[in-house]
Structure formats: structure tokens, C-alpha cells
Amino acid sequence: MQDAALTLRDVGFRWPGRDAFGLSVPDFALARGESLLLLGESGSGKSTLLSLICGIVTADHGQVAVGGTDLASLRAGARDRLRAEQIGVIFQQFNLLPYASVSDNIHLPLRFAPARRKRTTPGEAAALCAALGLPAGILSARAGRLSVGQQQRVAVARALIGQPPLIVADEPTSALDAATQDGFLGLLFERIAASGSSLLMVSHDERLGRRFDRVVRLSDIVQTQRTAA
Numbered sequence: 001m002q003d004a005a006l007t008l009r010d011v012g013f014r015w016p017g018r019d020a021f022g023l024s025v026p027d028f029a030l031a032r033g034e035s036l037l038l039l040g041e042s043g044s045g046k047s048t049l050l051s052l053i054c055g056i057v058t059a060d061h062g063q064v065a066v067g068g069t070d071l072a073s074l075r076a077g078a079r080d081r082l083r084a085e086q087i088g089v090i091f092q093q094f095n096l097l098p099y100a101s102v103s104d105n106i107h108l109p110l111r112f113a114p115a116r117r118k119r120t121t122p123g124e125a126a127a128l129c130a131a132l133g134l135p136a137g138i139l140s141a142r143a144g145r146l147s148v149g150q151q152q153r154v155a156v157a158r159a160l161i162g163q164p165p166l167i168v169a170d171e172p173t174s175a176l177d178a179a180t181q182d183g184f185l186g187l188l189f190e191r192i193a194a195s196g197s198s199l200l201m202v203s204h205d206e207r208l209g210r211r212f213d214r215v216v217r218l219s220d221i222v223q224t225q226r227t228a229a
């Protein structure tokens, strides 16, 4: 796919160690502006796949390309910069710095991403917080003092700031009740539509599917291998 936000071709990866888990992805692409929900059971390899896409781990073979750049062609530092520039990541556990302010947490990826920093408008963090239903004045609060739902929204604001072309989200609704989930997804989709970003979300929850352009089962694009120690 020429106009792809993300492509994986003939990718193979295996975690080293006992009960090694491996996966291979023959051919997968996410178009620019497309939203895709990837469904898989717990332990099926969703987070492993996202780690490969984000360049947190590197494929044993094959090509993982983000915005047309093959991650394997980059050294570790350049890969980290590409991730900061191109990908807004919403981790399952949010990964906020608990002692830092909400503002510092939201602005953190911009430190390593000059082009994304340039795209950021003054007051964008405050506007994102307001759009995500966070109370005024929250920017100066310590992230560790917030409720789980608030932390989740801060993690989303951190992913969206500076309009990265690709948003990757690992089970971002798992800590929310049904009504809050719906509001949260509505806001996420609104922001993504406004910026034209692509969205790849992994989840075990099929009910989320109706909002997405495409819903794919992990087992349709990924083959997994598990070997005993």
C-alpha cells in the first residue's frame, strides 16, 4: 500500500527465554487516516505486536515501516526519535510519570520530537484536556494524584499532542465503565478525525468495533508460535 501509515511485511519475532513466544506477520498495512481495531484474546500477542510497531523491540527478520521508514534501517536513537515524531502511544498502564505534573507528562514526547513540537500550538495541552473532559487547572496537578479515568485521559492527551500521524492504543478502555468508555472513544475519534491521524487499537472487546473503519482478528494477520522450555 503506497499511502500507508504502517506496513509489516514478512515479519518474524520471538521473545528470548523460557516458554518463548513468537509471532510472524506475513503482510499487514494500515492506511493513512484509517482506524483499525485489532481483536485478540489475552496472551495472544497484541502487546508484543505493538512493541514491534513502536520499535520498542526489533523484528528478527522482515520489515516494519512507519510512515514509509523501515525501523530496521535506523539505529536505536533514531528509532526512538521516529517513534516520538510519528507515533502517539497510549499504553495499557498509561506510563505517566507520577511525580511530574500533568503538563510535563503531556509535553514529554515533544522533547524528543522537534517537528512534532513545531506543530504544537500554544495552549494545545489545555485545549486537549478540556476536550477530554478534564477539569480546568489540572495541568499543574501531579499525575500520580489523579483518578484512573483522569490518568487515562492525560495519557490520551500525551498521545495526541502535536498531531502525530499514527496513534497506537493498547486496551485503552479497559479501566473504564461502559458509559465512560463510550465518551472516551467519542473524544478520541473526534480528535483523530480533526488531525487526520491513523488509529491502531488493540483490545479483546468486540463491542468497540462499530466505531472503526476496519475490525481485524489478530489471528487473521498474525501467526503465533509457542515452544516449551
Ligand SMILES: Nc1ncnc2c1ncn2[C@@H]1O[C@H](COP(=O)(O)OP(=O)(O)OP(=O)(O)O)[C@@H](O)[C@H]1O
Binding pocket: 015, 016, 017, 019, 020, 021, 040, 041, 042, 043, 044, 045, 046, 047, 048, 049, 204
Ligand atoms: N517482555 C517479555 N519477555 C518475554 N516474553 C514476553 C514478554 N512480553 C510478553 N511475552 C510473551 O508474549 C506472550 C504474549 O504476550 P502479550 O502481552 O503480547 O499478549 P496480549 O495479547 O497483549 O495479552 P494481554 O491482553 O493479556 O495484555 C506472553 O505469553 C508472554 O509469554
